[in-house]
Amino acid sequence: MTANPELPPETGIRIESGINGSDALRLSVAPAPEAGDQVVEEEGAKVYLEPTVAELLDDKTLDAQVDPQGDVAFTIAEGDAQ
DSSP: OOOOTTSOTTOEEEEEEOGGGOSSEEEEEESSOOTTOEEEEETTEEEEEOHHHHHHTTTEEEEEEEOTTSOEEEEEEESOOO
């Protein structure tokens, strides 16, 4: 998703709080982290976490799966992935 050569090299997935205090999290492709973001990088994938989201997800694992149609689904699980 972020390995497209047309995107800046610092492009990553940014996770931020929901709109108007919603419990939902918003995910977007970002060209770089914003001030205060926690940066998590694993196997070349960059994730930028808004400070309040970083605290919320501190003990969670983010996983991404690509379905046969090429759509990506993200899941957040408790603890470390095995």
